[in-house]
Amino acid sequence: MSAHEVGRVDEIPVGEGRTFAVEGRQLAVFRLRDDSVRALDAVCPHKGGPLADGLTDDCVVVCPLHGYAFDLSTGTETSGADLAVRSYPAQVTDGAIRVTL
DSSP states (O other), X not given: OOEEEEEEGGGSOTTOEEEEEETTEEEEEEEOTTSOEEEEESBOTTTOOBGGGSEXXXXXXXXXXXXXXXXXXXXXXXXXXXXXXXXXXXEEETTEEEEEO
């Protein structure tokens, strides 16, 4: 497992997400109200929706295409649908977002 600096936390407005490319993967990184960050695969497994564009709260992101909600900590779909995305450890250090693959 290796940590990668993907960007600066101030690039992401509070309560929103942004997509970053890391080692050939697309990651959606979300900045929560407490300034912590969460990272998931950026593409919904249902129909390829861009998860970074979804609505978030402190626990889930909702895919903007069809409304599937994914837990920001685990990547599991919260309604029980057989869908999931991978979650990644993420942290902010001196304003830099680091994601571990």
